[in-house]
Amino acid sequence: MTSAPAIGFEYRPSRLLQRLRGLLVVLAVVALLLSGMALSVRLLLGLLLIGVLALMQRRQRATPTAVGWHPMSGWTVRMADGSDAPMSLRSFRVLAGCVVLNLAGVGGRHDLWLLPDNSDPDTRRRLRMRLAATGGQTP
Template identity: 50%
Template sequence: MTSAPAIGFEYRPSRLLQRMLLVVAALAMLSVVLCALALWLKLLLIAGVLLATWQSARKAAGSPVAAAGWSADDSWTLHLADHEDVPAMLASFRVLGGFVLLRLRTAEQGAQVLLLAPDNSDADIRRRLRMRLATVQPGEAVPRL
């Protein structure tokens, strides 16, 4: 069997993820408003939802990764926004329909989560990643998320 070709792609955070995060936050705030709690507790919970939403959106939008590559010898490289290339290891992955979620671990940056969605990546790249991730053997590689 021939080795799999290298896969490289540019990365930018998904706007779809941020929109869905806002929808979930709005539903959480609506449920707090409609519940039978004291007003001060409702305000406290709404403030907590807003804080958690802000932190999650900031973390999702602030990824230092500008591009990623998976070579034929199963090694990963992340190209950071400051033009530095760092080696990475695939810690885990999950394929959810048309979405591919990768968790890559680097020595300097720690864990980097990349969500490849229809709004931030090419359908062909996601298809090739899904096909290549399907060949990863459970005992010899990474756990799934």
């Protein structure tokens, strides 16, 4: 392939991951409440788990709204305020057709999960092919 087309897509956090995270916290709180620890310790740990979930949800609101890759300029991330930040791909994983990108740059570090509920199959397929061909690096 002499010239690779750019890849761009809008990004929104996966609702599936949010629900799974919430379910895990609920199960952990229920396990704490059913455990034999002192009531004060159970309540304290339960509040700590709920606080961790709230922090994770808050952090997720600062995720990018769009991501783009071009063979010459590399990765660019558009944030919610409309600013664009150049990023570099630190690592990526392909898990059962889903793609996880770990991007880092001046705008911070972002783990982007591209799952069936927040991205279309064609975008994930093109991204998997491009990452496999280049190893995630720009020429």
